[in-house]
Amino acid sequence: xxxxxxxxxxxxxxxxxxxxxxxxxxxxxxxxxxxxxxxxxxxxxxxxxxxxxxxxxxxxxxxxxxxxxxxxxxxxxxxxxxxxxxxxxxxxxxxxxxxxxxxxxxxxxxxxxxxxxxxxxxxxxxxxxxxxxxxxxxxxxxxxxxxxxxxxxxxxxxxxxxxxxxxxxxxxxxxxxxxxxxxxxxxxxxxxxxxxxxxxxxxxxxxxxxxxxxxxxxxxxxxxxxxxxxxxxxxxxxxxxxxxxxxxxxxxxxxxxxxxxxxxxxxxxxxxxxxxxxxxxxxxxxxxxxxxxxxxxxxxxxxxxxxxxxxxxxxxxxxxxxxxxxxxxxxxxxxxxxxxxxxxx
Amino acid sequence: xxxxxxxxxxxxxxxxxxxxxxxxxxxxxxxxxxxxxxxxxxxxxxxxxxxxxxxxxxxxxxxxxxxxxxxxxxxxxxxxxxxxxxxxxxxxxxxxxxxxxxxxxxxxxxxxxxxxxxxxxxxxxxxxxxxxxxxxxxxxxxxxxxxxxxxxxxxxxxxxxxxxxxxxxxxxxxxxxxxxxxxxxxxxxxxxxxxxxxxxxxxxxxxxxxxxxxxxxxxxxxxxxxxxxxxxxxxxxxxxxxxxxxxxxxxxxxxxxxxxxxxxxxxxxxxxxxxxxxxxxxxxxxxxxxxxxxxxxxxxxxxxxxxxxxxxxxxxxxxxxxxxxxxxxxxxxxxxxxxxxxxxxxxxxxxxxxxxxxxxxxxxxxxxxxxxxxxxxxxxxxxxxxxxxxxxxxxxxxxxxxxxxxxxxxxxxxxxxxxxxxxxxxxxxxxxxxxxxxxxxxxxxxxxxxxxxxxxxxxxxxxxxxxxxxxxxxxxxxxxxxxxxxxxxxxxxxxxxxxxxxxxxxxxxxxxx
Numbered sequence: 001x002x003x004x005x006x007x008x009x010x011x012x013x014x015x016x017x018x019x020x021x022x023x024x025x026x027x028x029x030x031x032x033x034x035x036x037x038x039x040x041x042x043x044x045x046x047x048x049x050x051x052x053x054x055x056x057x058x059x060x061x062x063x064x065x066x067x068x069x070x071x072x073x074x075x076x077x078x079x080x081x082x083x084x085x086x087x088x089x090x091x092x093x094x095x096x097x098x099x100x101x102x103x104x105x106x107x108x109x110x111x112x113x114x115x116x117x118x119x120x121x122x123x124x125x126x127x128x129x130x131x132x133x134x135x136x137x138x139x140x141x142x143x144x145x146x147x148x149x150x151x152x153x154x155x156x157x158x159x160x161x162x163x164x165x166x167x168x169x170x171x172x173x174x175x176x177x178x179x180x181x182x183x184x185x186x187x188x189x190x191x192x193x194x195x196x197x198x199x200x201x202x203x204x205x206x207x208x209x210x211x212x213x214x215x216x217x218x219x220x221x222x223x224x225x226x227x228x229x230x231x232x233x234x235x236x237x238x239x240x241x242x243x244x245x246x247x248x249x250x251x252x253x254x255x256x257x258x259x260x261x262x263x264x265x266x267x268x269x270x271x272x273x274x275x276x277x278x279x280x281x282x283x284x285x286x287x288x289x290x291x292x293x294x295x296x297x298x299x300x301x302x303x304x305x306x307x308x309x310x311x312x313x314x315x316x317x318x319x320x321x322x323x324x325x326x327x328x329x330x331x332x333x334x335x336x337x338x339x340x341x342x343x344x345x
Numbered sequence: 346x347x348x349x350x351x352x353x354x355x356x357x358x359x360x361x362x363x364x365x366x367x368x369x370x371x372x373x374x375x376x377x378x379x380x381x382x383x384x385x386x387x388x389x390x391x392x393x394x395x396x397x398x399x400x401x402x403x404x405x406x407x408x409x410x411x412x413x414x415x416x417x418x419x420x421x422x423x424x425x426x427x428x429x430x431x432x433x434x435x436x437x438x439x440x441x442x443x444x445x446x447x448x449x450x451x452x453x454x455x456x457x458x459x460x461x462x463x464x465x466x467x468x469x470x471x472x473x474x475x476x477x478x479x480x481x482x483x484x485x486x487x488x489x490x491x492x493x494x495x496x497x498x499x500x501x502x503x504x505x506x507x508x509x510x511x512x513x514x515x516x517x518x519x520x521x522x523x524x525x526x527x528x529x530x531x532x533x534x535x536x537x538x539x540x541x542x543x544x545x546x547x548x549x550x551x552x553x554x555x556x557x558x559x560x561x562x563x564x565x566x567x568x569x570x571x572x573x574x575x576x577x578x579x580x581x582x583x584x585x586x587x588x589x590x591x592x593x594x595x596x597x598x599x600x601x602x603x604x605x606x607x608x609x610x611x612x613x614x615x616x617x618x619x620x621x622x623x624x625x626x627x628x629x630x631x632x633x634x635x636x637x638x639x640x641x642x643x644x645x646x647x648x649x650x651x652x653x654x655x656x657x658x659x660x661x662x663x664x665x666x667x668x669x670x671x672x673x674x675x676x677x678x679x680x681x682x683x684x685x686x687x688x689x690x691x692x693x694x695x696x697x698x699x700x701x702x703x704x705x706x707x708x709x710x711x712x713x714x715x716x717x718x719x720x721x722x723x724x725x726x727x728x729x730x731x732x733x734x735x736x737x738x739x740x741x742x743x744x745x746x747x748x749x750x751x752x753x754x755x756x757x758x759x760x761x762x763x764x765x766x767x768x769x770x771x772x773x774x775x776x777x778x779x780x781x782x783x784x785x786x787x788x789x790x791x792x793x794x795x796x797x798x799x800x801x802x803x804x805x806x807x808x809x810x811x812x813x814x815x816x817x818x819x820x821x822x823x824x825x826x827x828x829x830x831x832x833x834x835x836x837x838x839x840x841x842x843x844x845x846x847x848x849x850x851x852x853x854x855x856x857x858x
Contacts, residue, residue, distance in 0.1 A: 068741070069390070075475060080745065116531025195582070
């Protein structure tokens, strides 16, 4: 994450502050930032190692294993022992993990112990669904959350209180309940949207969009509430700052004050919150995918964990960790672009 | 400012129009093409039938695979890939022979020959899947003609026609070229059934798409342009899918059955097994009281089966004192044990356990609320001072691990479902079977089992009934309630029947007019 912003005015900071966004975007390709990005990416390697090892051990510690899942509740001990040996599950956990790691570093994440499907194929088949959910939710959360936050801060009064109430509701209602209500109203009763399922974008763009409306709405509500509150607070701080007051006194228009001055400063906090919300959305997809019967990675993760399908669990851990690393990196870079006084370390 | 607002409004209106337009066009598309969509709440463990468990996924396998024999809804068995089948040889029920139809082909174009079927049968045995023990030891699989196969068993097996049917997986034959590379069987289908899997429109454990098999021998039997099987774990989501027409036939459950009926969906209800408190320790090894038949009978008298049946199945299951088997069931013994806590206490006192005892019990969570059922049983038994010390397993694997750990005296779950008594006894009851780990033995039960497994189905019938009756009178277990096998069926689908055991063959369903 970015270091503390430097408060002293320096020649360099002052001149960078005068650059446009495009000029700053060019400046970030220069060496120091690039080095910082590479350092972040290299840090992901030990992170992946730690997370994958931890998850491997945790799943291995839970009762049962893939052999028992395959054979079901009525298999004999002899049948179980035979299959366990065939699957390599009779080896010590650290040896199983080492074997997996040796293949994983070459890009081979193995095959599912239960279905025999290649792990990368299994995840790739479901990734578009989860990514569609997350990206769609992020867009909705950003547009609605920032919009309502600005409205609440600028208008205040009744509008502000109304937005606060909506936020409370958003905090309180769990995603699965919201999803169930949306399905009941807009799918079952109105017939506007499907109750379950996902249509790939390549199959039908409008079908894809329709299949995402309700799940995205269910997934987004809580995050919208969070972002509205944060945006509102950040905007109020920015609008109350000295330089905005001076700008207002100098006759700058209200619209320019809000969007060119206050929002620019508030966006630093907003971007940080969005990064945290993105990671939260990743976890939230598990519930939404279940309610809407979507073929996403979250559902695959739950199934694989319950069934002790270790290669699949590990594969998902790798994918999700990579996503989190990328999201954090994007947030860091955005933070630097928005706040020229920040240096990435 | 005004122009940008107008642009946003126009974009929003366009989006709504696009979305609205697809509602009508999607409906029109559905009407024009007869596509069948089936909803399961549990998907297959593996697409390879040799490695899959028997469960809801049997419906999927029946689309892609023709079985050697076919179990009909009325319980009779006829041929499917086989045109003729019978027991042969001098030793009763140890050799089974069948002759294949001439015109069958697998979905990759290979012919269904005796050699191809032999390859499959042997592969299935070598795969050591969950049901290898059901078949028992096989001495050999031989080709005795271009289309004739003979299987020789090491010991008598009277249920081979059933084991080769679509009710199990041994008879779901796959093409030999595919069997030569077993990993491919986990992600593709190479059966001789009316449909074949379309992998490009399939996401394992979410939805499976089947298209007509162009090599199927009876084109008139193919009624759908496409069959989609969706795995929908949440019962409410399944119901919503039915209500919106996204699913035509679904595996239902008792909790949503009334809502489904209100939504205009046909609800078919049969019994597919009996939830039972299996007394693993009939020999009294861990829990001495269980070795006394008076104690076991007391447990049976202590259970209020009628109330449990109403509470857990909404009236769709029935109280039963007898396990549910295809050929052992005797309706006279269904209510052998009435609800009589006083009699239960008297029996316990007579056996020397007036103060009761503790029973370490394993329970399995599942679609049917087995764990809550165990709590209800515990509540009834507590009234006669028998305490259940319950451990609940959340998965079949965990259950199996606990079952074979030697720590429990009783286990509550469905067992192996609606099967012949020979299979029930072989897998569950005989000494050292999975549900008799401490080796309890009954000379009369064993004698009847040994005798009947050498007889034909009709000659063996009285023995299987006797086995079932004795298991009731000797209180080998505490059966509680028949578990309902429920299908939700949209009006546009015909041919779905309420067959005992919950068996259905989607390959024989058709668009209803």
